[in-house]
Amino acid sequence: MKYLFTTILGSFVLDDRLTVSEEVPFNSIKDYERKSETENKLRKKYPGLKGLPAEKLSGALASLRDKKYFSPFHRQNLALTKKAIKESVSEDQLIIQTIANINELDKTGNLLVKRLREWYALYFPEIEHRVPHQEKFVELISSRSREQLMKELKVSDTMGANLEKSHVEEIILLANAVAALYKLRKQHETYLEKVMKQYCPNLLELGGTTIGAKLLELGKGLKRLALLPASTIQLLGAEKALFRHITSGSRSPKYGILYQHPLVQKAGKDQRGKMARMLADKLSLCARLDYFKGEFKAKEYRLGLEGKV
Amino acid sequence: MKYLFTTILGSFVLDDRLTVSEEVPFNSIKDYERKSETENKLRKKYPGLKGLPAEKLSGALASLRDKKYFSPFHRQNLALTKKAIKESVSEDQLIIQTIANINELDKTGNLLVKRLREWYALYFPEIEHRVPHQEKFVELISSRSREQLMKELKVSDTMGANLEKSHVEEIILLANAVAALYKLRKQHETYLEKVMKQYCPNLLELGGTTIGAKLLELGKGLKRLALLPASTIQLLGAEKALFRHITSGSRSPKYGILYQHPLVQKAGKDQRGKMARMLADKLSLCARLDYFKGEFKAKEYRLGLEGKV
Numbered sequence: 329m330k331y332l333f334t335t336i337l338g339s340f341v342l343d344d345r346l347t348v349s350e351e352v353p354f355n356s357i358k359d360y361e362r363k364s365e366t367e368n369k370l371r372k373k374y375p376g377l378k379g380l381p382a383e384k385l386s387g388a389l390a391s392l393r394d395k396k397y398f399s400p401f402h403r404q405n406l407a408l409t410k411k412a413i414k415e416s417v418s419e420d421q422l423i424i425q426t427i428a429n430i431n432e433l434d435k436t437g438n439l440l441v442k443r444l445r446e447w448y449a450l451y452f453p454e455i456e457h458r459v460p461h462q463e464k465f466v467e468l469i470s471s472r473s474r475e476q477l478m479k480e481l482k483v484s485d486t487m488g489a490n491l492e493k494s495h496v497e498e499i500i501l502l503a504n505a506v507a508a509l510y511k512l513r514k515q516h517e518t519y520l521e522k523v524m525k526q527y528c529p530n531l532l533e534l535g536g537t538t539i540g541a542k543l544l545e546l547g548k549g550l551k552r553l554a555l556l557p558a559s560t561i562q563l564l565g566a567e568k569a570l571f572r573h574i575t576s577g578s579r580s581p582k583y584g585i586l587y588q589h590p591l592v593q594k595a596g597k598d599q600r601g602k603m604a605r606m607l608a609d610k611l612s613l614c615a616r617l618d619y620f621k622g623e624f625k626a627k628e629y630r631l632g633l634e635g636k637v
Numbered sequence: 638m639k640y641l642f643t644t645i646l647g648s649f650v651l652d653d654r655l656t657v658s659e660e661v662p663f664n665s666i667k668d669y670e671r672k673s674e675t676e677n678k679l680r681k682k683y684p685g686l687k688g689l690p691a692e693k694l695s696g697a698l699a700s701l702r703d704k705k706y707f708s709p710f711h712r713q714n715l716a717l718t719k720k721a722i723k724e725s726v727s728e729d730q731l732i733i734q735t736i737a738n739i740n741e742l743d744k745t746g747n748l749l750v751k752r753l754r755e756w757y758a759l760y761f762p763e764i765e766h767r768v769p770h771q772e773k774f775v776e777l778i779s780s781r782s783r784e785q786l787m788k789e790l791k792v793s794d795t796m797g798a799n800l801e802k803s804h805v806e807e808i809i810l811l812a813n814a815v816a817a818l819y820k821l822r823k824q825h826e827t828y829l830e831k832v833m834k835q836y837c838p839n840l841l842e843l844g845g846t847t848i849g850a851k852l853l854e855l856g857k858g859l860k861r862l863a864l865l866p867a868s869t870i871q872l873l874g875a876e877k878a879l880f881r882h883i884t885s886g887s888r889s890p891k892y893g894i895l896y897q898h899p900l901v902q903k904a905g906k907d908q909r910g911k912m913a914r915m916l917a918d919k920l921s922l923c924a925r926l927d928y929f930k931g932e933f934k935a936k937e938y939r940l941g942l943e944g945k946v
Contacts, residue, residue: 410794410796413796414795414796414797414798414799415798416798417759417797417798417800421759422759422800422804425752425755425756425759426756426807428752428755429749429752429756429811432748432749432752433749435748436745436748436749439741439744439745440738440741440742440745443734443737443738443741446734446737447734447735447738450726450730450731450734485719486723487719487722487723488723488726489723489724489725489726490723491726491731494828494831495731495832498735498824498825498828501821501824501825502738502821502825505817505818505821508814508817509814512810512811512814515807515810516807516810516811519803519807522803523804
């Protein structure tokens with residue numbers, strides 16, 4: 329009676345005392361991946377060769393406990409782990425990194441534009457309340473001179489100092505940098521949408537780019553998100569309020585990140601909790617459809633929910 | 638007996654009952670600024686015209702309390718205030734804005750480079766510990782491909798995923814943005830130095846660009862800095878520790894922002910407090926020299942202090 333036993337070290341033919349009678353060592357992970365070829369060859373050579381029964385496993389491993397196997401085992405194991413790490417990067421991580429970076433860009437953009445407003449106010453304070461929109465403000469001051477702005481905004485006289493050109497240019501450098509950050513944010517969003525369209529079209533359609541990606545981030549990847557119950561998805565991003573509810577008995581939260589979703593926003597104040605629940609239901613289905621490569625149903629879901637607002 | 642009395646409204650000739658006998662109204666702030674011309678003309682016209690004695694001021698003002706003066710008074714006062722605001726912007730504010738912005742750029746640069754490292758680690762994790770310097774890291778990944786980097790850093794194999802070009806490009810966009818922020822920081826520093834060389838050469842020479850500008854920020858301008866005692870300058874930036882010392886009796890701080898100065902850094906640990914005191918002494922002198930447009934003595938001071946390390 330002979331047994332066939334294959335590990336990352338190689339394919340082994342064991343006799344009934346479980347000692348090695350023939351071995352075909354694997355020199356690389358590629359050999360290991362083509363192990364079935366090797367096994368077939370050995371099966372042809374030894375007719376009646378059996379697979380190793382489970383109860384004999386520890387005995388078989390004991391006969392491989394030999395110093396000569398230590399270094400190939402280390403080498404093969406390392407290579408296998410490296411390969412697994414290399415292949416573990418999925419769209420999940422790319423999406424999560426991108427949305428995290430978009431959030432970071434929002435934060436840093438805000439910080440810098442506040443500085444920019446303060447600095448530019450030395451030169452032209454009247455613009456401050458006339459252009460409250462941050463992006464518009466940055467675009468205006470980086471593309472127009474103070475004289476042009478005064479004309480456009482109908483300001484006849486300014487209390488700002490008549491700074492020399494070199495001083496103004498320094499402020500404009502900052503404005504250009506902030507404008508570049510805004511532009512990068514937009515590029516990231518386009519990229520994110522492209523990746524999500526491939527990877528999770530349903531989630532993208534119903535959740536939108538930002539909320540869909542945020543859900544992937546909070547759910548720690550599409551697989552886990554698909555496995556979460558809808559009620560958990562409803563509360564993703566409201567962890568703090570949820571634990572406060574559990575520990576101190578304050579009111580339970582009705583929504584986390586979903587609060588920002590247009591459908592929840594559009595619903596009446598007393599309907600928002602209900603809408604968040606229905607939306608989470610459908611988003612959960614979307615995540616499952618996307619994870620198991622199912623059909624594209626999100627549009628249907630969205631229209632259904634819109635009818636209920 | 639006639640008196641001459643000039644306000645922003647105009648020049649007035651008052652008789653001894655303090656009623657207006659002649660007035661030359663000012664129609665603009667410019668007229669007011671050339672008031673001495675008007676006054677001279679009136680003095681020629683009325684020989685023996687006297688300035689208004691202080692005890693008659695309230696009487697004179699009472700005779701100007703007439704409705705016809707209200708609107709010109711409002712107009713002139715507003716114009717004068719606007720002008721004062723316009724002229725209140727000095728190099729102080731420009732320096733303070735610039736150094737505040739440099740600090741902001743440092744902060745945001747750090748945040749973004751952390752994100753960049755995490756993101757790029759999906760693609761080439763081995764670079765992480767090999768290039769700890771942030772700016773170097775950004776420069777390397779934005780200018781070289783992974784293959785080039787592997788060769789340069791002598792990495793034979795990577796655990797990073799083989800991302801498609803479009804994914805890698807998105808990461809590099811972020812790297813470029815961070816590199817631009819670093820560049821802007823450097824430009825701001827050059828600009829700051831240029832402004833300070835004009836405005837406060839002594840402070841610049843002894844304090845350096847960053848610490849000199851920081852002192853102006855903490856001291857709220859050159860004038861106030863020049864008036865501060867050296868012991869206060871020594872503790873600028875250590876306000877928290879100082880108040881803790883006062884309220885809870887913990888040990889008194891020996892230095893604030895001056896801790897970062899090379900002279901204090903170079904001094905032995907037990908000498909740092911002493912060095913900070915001597916440095917603050919000289920910096921205080923520097924601020925005074927700069928404010929009162931005195932000579933350039935900072936180099937002398939610096940050499941003297943360096944001899945004492």
